[in-house]
Amino acid sequence: MEEKRKPNVLVISDYRRFQSTRPEAVIFIELAKRGYPITIMSFPDSAHRQAFEEAGIDFIPFHPTKKFHRESVKKIRECLIEKNIEVLHCYNSKASANGIKAVKGLDVKLVLYRGYPGNVHWFDPTAYFKYLNPRVDAIICNSQGVEDHFHKQPFFDKSKTYTICKGHDPEWFSNIQELNLREKFNLPADAFVMGTVANNRSEKGIPFLLRSLGKLPPQLPIHHILIGDKMDSKENLKLIKKLRLEEKVHFSGYQPKVLPLVKGLDVFILSSIRAESITKSVIEAMSLGVATIITDLPGNRELVDHGKSGLIVERNNPDDLARAILNLYQNPEVREKLSAEAPKHIKSRLHRLQTVEGMENLYRSLFESH
Numbered sequence: 538m539e540e541k542r543k544p545n546v547l548v549i550s551d552y553r554r555f556q557s558t559r560p561e562a563v564i565f566i567e568l569a570k571r572g573y574p575i576t577i578m579s580f581p582d583s584a585h586r587q588a589f590e591e592a593g594i595d596f597i598p599f600h601p602t603k604k605f606h607r608e609s610v611k612k613i614r615e616c617l618i619e620k621n622i623e624v625l626h627c628y629n630s631k632a633s634a635n636g637i638k639a640v641k642g643l644d645v646k647l648v649l650y651r652g653y654p655g656n657v658h659w660f661d662p663t664a665y666f667k668y669l670n671p672r673v674d675a676i677i678c679n680s681q682g683v684e685d686h687f688h689k690q691p692f693f694d695k696s697k698t699y700t701i702c703k704g705h706d707p708e709w710f711s712n713i714q715e716l717n718l719r720e721k722f723n724l725p726a727d728a729f730v731m732g733t734v735a736n737n738r739s740e741k742g743i744p745f746l747l748r749s750l751g752k753l754p755p756q757l758p759i760h761h762i763l764i765g766d767k768m769d770s771k772e773n774l775k776l777i778k779k780l781r782l783e784e785k786v787h788f789s790g791y792q793p794k795v796l797p798l799v800k801g802l803d804v805f806i807l808s809s810i811r812a813e814s815i816t817k818s819v820i821e822a823m824s825l826g827v828a829t830i831i832t833d834l835p836g837n838r839e840l841v842d843h844g845k846s847g848l849i850v851e852r853n854n855p856d857d858l859a860r861a862i863l864n865l866y867q868n869p870e871v872r873e874k875l876s877a878e879a880p881k882h883i884k885s886r887l888h889r890l891q892t893v894e895g896m897e898n899l900y901r902s903l904f905e906s907h
Contacts, residue, residue, distance in 0.1 A: 542677045543573045544646075544816050544900055545621055549613065549636060550577070550628035551600060555584035556796075557817065560703035560889065561628065566592045576620055578613070578632075595620075604634035613639035621850035624648060626677075635668045641888065644673045644905045653679070654686035654835055655813040658694065669693070674903060677701050680814045682835025702815055702839075704892035707880045716797040722762065722787045724846065727761045729866050731804040733794055734818040739769040742832065742853065744776055749858035751780035759866060761783065761806075764798055766791040771826045800825045803872065804865050807831040810852045815840060820887065823879035828872045830861045846882035847875055 538604040544901040548565055551889055552558045569575045569592040581598035597616065601609035610723040611637055615624065628650045628790050649668060651657070657668050668676055669690070674696050684698045717731050735741040743763070753759055762773045763769075769788045777786050792798060799805060805822035807829070808812075814836035822829050823846065831837050832852035841847035848864070850857040865872045 543761055544623035545574045546624045546786050547576045547622045547798055548626040549632035550579055552579045552583040552585045559707055563872050564871040564892055572597055598727055601631040601635045604631050609635040611640045617643055617645055631652045637670055639673055647672055650677045651683050653681045653812055655812055659690040663738055675699055679703060680836030680839055683814050701892055701895035702887055704887050704889035705820050705824055705883060706889045707824045707884050712799050713796045716798040718801040725758050725761055727758050729803050731806055732762040732764055732802045733806050734764045736765045740809055740812040742810035745810060745853050747776050748797060749855040750782055752859040762787045762789055764789045764792055764795060802827050805829045809834055813837050822881060824883050826876045826880050828865055828875040846878040
C-alpha cells in the first residue's frame with residue numbers, strides 16, 4: 538500500500554447497544570476522520586448511526602440475520618464490488634459466515650474478529666467455515682491470550698493474527714454520578730460495598746465468588762451486590778442460604794445504566810473462571826477509579842498490574858479471593874492507591890487512540906507487499 542493511500546473499508550457489525558459497542562464504533566469514526574473511506578453495514582436502529590454519518594461514514598442499514606444466507610451474501614458482495622472495497626471487517630459469526638462467501642474471487646482482504654480465547658480448534662470442521670478458513674487474511678484478537686490460543690493450533694499461519702484491544706477513554710466516564718448504594722440497598726452506614734456486573738452464566742464463576750464470601754469473618758460489614766440478569770437463580774439462592782449470606786448478598790437485577798452503581802462501589806470483583814478475554818466491565822470499573830480484583834484468565838490479566846492498578850487472584854480459588862478482599866477491607870490505603878492508579882493504567886495501556894494506531898498498522902501490513 539502506498540504511504541498516502543488509504544484502503545476502502547467495509548465493516549459488518551451489530552451496533553444496536555450504545556455502551557457495549559462504543560469502543561468498537563469509535564475506531565471507525567476516528568479512522569474516517571483520518572481520511573479512510575469507511576462503509577458500515579449494521580442494523581437500521583444502530584445506536585451509533587448518527588455519529589457514523591456525521592463522521593462521513595456511509596451507513597448501510599443491513600445486517601445478516603442468518604449464517605450462510607444467500608441473500609446476505611449477495612447484498613455484501615454487491616457492496617464490495619460497487620464501492621471497490623479493499624478490506625472487509627466481519628465482527629460476528631453471521632457477518633463472518635456470509636462475508637467469507639461474499640469475497641470469493643474478489644481482491645478483498647478479509648479480516649475477522651475474535652473477542653475471547655478457546656472454542657477454536659484445528660480438529661473442529663466448523664472452525665474452517667470461519668477463523669481457520671484459508672480465505673481469511675487476518676484475525677484481530679482482543680487480547681494476547683486470544684492470539685496465543687490461535688498459535689497453539691497446528692498448521693495455523695501465525696502471521697494472520699494481530700492483537701488489537703478495543704480501547705477506551707477515561708473521559709467517557711468523567712460525568713458519571715456516583716449512586717449511594719448504602720441508601721439504595723438499605724445497608725449499614727459502615728458497610729464495605731463490593732459488586733460484580735455480569736449475567737448469570739457458568740463462566741462468570743458466581744458460585745466461586747459466593748464461596749469466597751462465605752470464608753470472610755461473618756461479623757465484618759462486607760456486602761456484595763450482584764448486578765445483572767438472573768443472578769437470583771435457584772442455584773445461587775440455595776448456595777447463599779447454605780453459606781448464611783442472606784444478609785450480605787444483594788441483587789440489583791439488570792441495570793440499563795449500570796455505571797453509577799459501579800462508581801459507588803468500594804471494590805469491583807470479576808470472578809470469571811473461563812471463556813473471557815478483556816472484560817468491558819473491568820475496564821469501566823477501573824476507568825471510574827474503583828479498586829478491582831480479577832481472576833487470572835488469559836486476556837483479563839493483561840488489564841491489571843498486580844498490586845499497582847488492581848489485584849489478580851487464582852481463578853476458582855475461594856481462599857485466594859477471600860484473602861484479597863480482606864486485604865482491601867483492612868488496608869484502605871492500599872485500596873485508595875489501586876483506585877487512583879486504575880484509570881491512569883487504562884489511559885496509558887488501553888486508550889482508544891492506541892487501538893486506531895493498531896488498526897492502521899494492520900492495514901499497512903495487509904498491503905505492504907503491493
